[in-house]
Amino acid sequence: MALLQIAEPGQSSAPHEHRIAIGIDLGTTHSLVATVLSGKAKVLNDEQGRVLLPSIVHYSKNSTEYGDTAKPFITADPKNTIVSVKRFMGRSKADVKFQHPYTLVGAENEMPAFETAQGRKTPVEISAEILKQLKDRAEQSLSNPVNGAVITVPAYFDEAQRQATRDAAELAGLNILRLLNEPTAAAVAYGLDQESNLTTDRNYVIYDLGGGTFDVSILRFSQGVFEVLATGGHTALGGDDLDRLIVKWAKKQLNIEVLDDAEYAHFIVSARKAKEALSDATSVDIKVLTHHLTLDRTTFEEIIQVALDKTINVCKRVMRDAKLELDDIQNVVLVGGSTRSYAVQKVVREVFKQEPLCTINPDEVVAIGAAITANQLIGNSKDGSLLLDVTPLSLGLETMGGLIERLISRNTAIPVARRQEFTTYQDGQTAMLIHVLQGERDLVEHCRSLGRFVLHGIPPMTAGQARIEVTFQVDADGLLTVSAKETTSGVNAQIDIKPSYGLSETDTERLLLDGYKFAEEDKNLRHLNETKVEAQRELEALTQALKVDSKLLSTEQLTALTQAAEALKTELETNDIKLIEHAVEQLKTYSDAFAAERMNQHIDHALKGTKLDDWSNSN
Amino acid sequence: MSHFELFDLPEALDIDLAILKANFLKLQQQYHPDKAENKDKALIKSSEINQAYKTLSNVDSRAAYLLSLKKQDHHLDQSISDFEFLQSALEIREQLDEATNTEQLHSLKKEVRQWIDGLVREFKIDFEDEDWAEARDTVRKLRFFQKVMNDIDKAEDQLLDDEDFNLDDDF
Numbered sequence: 158m159a160l161l162q163i164a165e166p167g168q169s170s171a172p173h174e175h176r177i178a179i180g181i182d183l184g185t186t187h188s189l190v191a192t193v194l195s196g197k198a199k200v201l202n203d204e205q206g207r208v209l210l211p212s213i214v215h216y217s218k219n220s221t222e223y224g225d226t227a228k229p230f231i232t233a234d235p236k237n238t239i240v241s242v243k244r245f246m247g248r249s250k251a252d253v254k255f256q257h258p259y260t261l262v263g264a265e266n267e268m269p270a271f272e273t274a275q276g277r278k279t280p281v282e283i284s285a286e287i288l289k290q291l292k293d294r295a296e297q298s299l300s301n302p303v304n305g306a307v308i309t310v311p312a313y314f315d316e317a318q319r320q321a322t323r324d325a326a327e328l329a330g331l332n333i334l335r336l337l338n339e340p341t342a343a344a345v346a347y348g349l350d351q352e353s354n355l356t357t358d359r360n361y362v363i364y365d366l367g368g369g370t371f372d373v374s375i376l377r378f379s380q381g382v383f384e385v386l387a388t389g390g391h392t393a394l395g396g397d398d399l400d401r402l403i404v405k406w407a408k409k410q411l412n413i414e415v416l417d418d419a420e421y422a423h424f425i426v427s428a429r430k431a432k433e434a435l436s437d438a439t440s441v442d443i444k445v446l447t448h449h450l451t452l453d454r455t456t457f458e459e460i461i462q463v464a465l466d467k468t469i470n471v472c473k474r475v476m477r478d479a480k481l482e483l484d485d486i487q488n489v490v491l492v493g494g495s496t497r498s499y500a501v502q503k504v505v506r507e508v509f510k511q512e513p514l515c516t517i518n519p520d521e522v523v524a525i526g527a528a529i530t531a532n533q534l535i536g537n538s539k540d541g542s543l544l545l546d547v548t549p550l551s552l553g554l555e556t557m558g559g560l561i562e563r564l565i566s567r568n569t570a571i572p573v574a575r576r577q578e579f580t581t582y583q584d585g586q587t588a589m590l591i592h593v594l595q596g597e598r599d600l601v602e603h604c605r606s607l608g609r610f611v612l613h614g615i616p617p618m619t620a621g622q623a624r625i626e627v628t629f630q631v632d633a634d635g636l637l638t639v640s641a642k643e644t645t646s647g648v649n650a651q652i653d654i655k656p657s658y659g660l661s662e663t664d665t666e667r668l669l670l671d672g673y674k675f676a677e678e679d680k681n682l683r684h685l686n687e688t689k690v691e692a693q694r695e696l697e698a699l700t701q702a703l704k705v706d707s708k709l710l711s712t713e714q715l716t717a718l719t720q721a722a723e724a725l726k727t728e729l730e731t732n733d734i735k736l737i738e739h740a741v742e743q744l745k746t747y748s749d750a751f752a753a754e755r756m757n758q759h760i761d762h763a764l765k766g767t768k769l770d771d772w773s774n775s776n
Numbered sequence: 777m778s779h780f781e782l783f784d785l786p787e788a789l790d791i792d793l794a795i796l797k798a799n800f801l802k803l804q805q806q807y808h809p810d811k812a813e814n815k816d817k818a819l820i821k822s823s824e825i826n827q828a829y830k831t832l833s834n835v836d837s838r839a840a841y842l843l844s845l846k847k848q849d850h851h852l853d854q855s856i857s858d859f860e861f862l863q864s865a866l867e868i869r870e871q872l873d874e875a876t877n878t879e880q881l882h883s884l885k886k887e888v889r890q891w892i893d894g895l896v897r898e899f900k901i902d903f904e905d906e907d908w909a910e911a912r913d914t915v916r917k918l919r920f921f922q923k924v925m926n927d928i929d930k931a932e933d934q935l936l937d938d939e940d941f942n943l944d945d946d947f
Binding site for chain 1: 808826827829
């Protein structure tokens with residue numbers, strides 16, 4: 158979801174009670190919390206002085222361990238030790254296609270739960286446990302209850318993933334002020350939203366290489382507004398991969414074929430140490446178990462080139478998506494622990510031809526930005542910003558023939574409301590199904606269903622007479638409410654749409670791409686469906702007309718007409734547009750004659766007993 | 777209040793998009809639910825501002841909106857009846873389907889841009905002459921080309937992806 162941020166010119170805030178607001182970076186590998194104290198943002202550590210809380214929860218029968226305490230259980234009790242729960246947030250069981258050691262329970266299209274020693278735990282509950290830890294840490298360290306929190310999410314998170322994060326915060330007892338995109342938080346931390354010169358646009362690249370994920374975003378700061386122009390990334394690329402590449406090289410050097418788990422763990426630790434040491438030294442000695450190796454910078458750079466090349470490709474892609482050239486980029490911000498490595502910094506410097514910003518600890522920069530935003534949103538600071546989200550995917554309704562009528566197109570700034578009128582399809586229809594969908598394709602089956610409800614109590618009318626007004630309202634937090642109302646009678650129905658499971662990123666991407674790729678196919682299908690719907694409507698109208706006026710036809714005429722109608726019904730099963738169109742044509746010859754007969758009859762009938770004036774006034 | 781009045785712009789097809797954006801942001805700073813006291817009222821007002829901004833941002837929807845202000849926007853969803861136009865449209869679609877490199881897409885884009893520019897000029901004349909049927913037809917054509925333009929952008933991305941981008945290869 159792209160984000161626009163509006164900065165308001167600085168104003169001195171009226172003196173008032175300071176309210177406690179925190180910013181939380183709820184990360185895949187680790188999470189942390191920050192707050193603004195005396196006008197300065199700072200991260201909060203636990204009693205042992207640790208800032209980073211590994212995003213790990215271990216469930217044993219009688220106790221729950223978190224963070225560093227839970228870490229040893231990753232190998233000792235993997236099934237009950239949940240790591241990287243962020244990757245499960247807002248996903249259905251069917252969406253979870255990556256490898257993991259857990260037993261997931263639940264229906265395919267629902268949010269799954271992990272089977273643990275303490276029973277079933279959903280990703281939302283587990284994330285809530287992590288958030289609760291950080292909330293408790295903040296309250297202990299600040300000796301005050303927390304009044305509100307900003308939690309960061311990746312820019313590409315869809316509505317379901319955001320909703321899951323929001324639900325987790327609620328479960329943790331946090332008053333959530335706003336979900337903030339991680340790259341925007343990083344930019345806020347560096348004060349890039351405080352640029353006073355509003356006459357020129359400024360573009361920023363946020364390069365975020367964490368332990369296991371890579372994200373790059375391009376933000377534009379224009380007329381006092383932050384806008385996410387493009388995002389890209391890789392869900393399985395990070396510092397851990399650099400370590401693995403070093404181990405792979407070491408194995409080759411030492412002619413080792415296989416390492417057992419314990420040996421491998423030793424190698425990984427040594428590889429990480431070597432990687433870190435190379436940021437200060439040109440060459441390091443690696444001693445692992447009984448082996449001894451030397452790794453210099455040149456070799457190290459060669460080893461990890463394959464991984465860094467991938468990040469460069471992603472960077473090039475988002476630059477293209479944003480339609481920007483290198484000269485257009487004013488600043489590059491480094492986020493994520495892996496950007497501490499000199500090799501990563503070197504690559505970024507070479508690719509973007511400038512010195513990246515890395516003065517704030519890259520593990521903490523996102524939480525710091527979140528804390529600054531939280532402080533503004535809760536009202537402690539008035540030089541704050543306004544966050545304008547946009548809809549990541551189009552929202553629409555199912556219409557006849559499995560087609561989608563789009564009410565809100567993607568990338569529309571929220572809040573937004575759209576109203577559209579629909580009508581009934583059959584005579585005497587008293588109910589209407591309102592099926593709400595998300596996606597870019599024309600057909601219902603290719604989009605994601607968000608929810609459905611039925612508008613009951615429509616007064617019986619001729620088809621096409623009822624006026625059903627459907628309203629889509631997306632509020633500032635991205636929550637969609639759909640209401641339907643029959644305007645001639647005032648009957649109404651309403652539903653709040655809360656996606657219970659999410660679109661995966663690949664799903665979001667697929668839906669977006671499909672919308673374009675299949676435009677032609679959709680057009681044909683759309684034409685076929687429209688023709689079928691039209692034909693069915695004709696048949697329906699004909700049946701109704703025959704009920705009333707079949708006496709107007711001779712036996713031969715009636716037979717010919719019903720035969721043509723039957724023929725059309727048969728062809729409708731074939732999905733062959735040519736055959737259907739031909740049958741429609743055939744039927745039309747007979748039905749037109751019938752319609753003319755009826756018309757004459759009705760005019761005769763209408764004229765009977767009425768004065769010419771009455772008749773000409775009616776309509 | 778019309779969308780043009782809302783953003784302090786003249787009621788015309790040619791507008792300064794920089795002013796539109798600046799005034800849009802100014803209004804949101806005032807009316808967005810995060811900023812306003814009365815949240816319910818702000819939700820409605822802020823939604824209206826967003827919708828109005830979206831409508832005026834694109835030339836095809838802006839033209840359609842100008843027609844709606846004159847109460848001349850009916851049947852805009854009807855299909856285009858200009859046979860010659862349809863033929864050129866079909867050709868451009870085919871070219872898009874067959875394009876295999878970025879140069880072809882670039883030249884196609886240039887062509888579509890020229891079409892859009894021409895249609896914009898045409899609309900202004902239709903509108904001036906109050907020839908509403910013609911103006912409606914021009915809006916339909918504008919919509920068509922706006923969509924083609926979006927599709928070209930997507931095709932371009934797809935092509936570049938195939939050329940130099942493969943995320944899933946393993947190392």
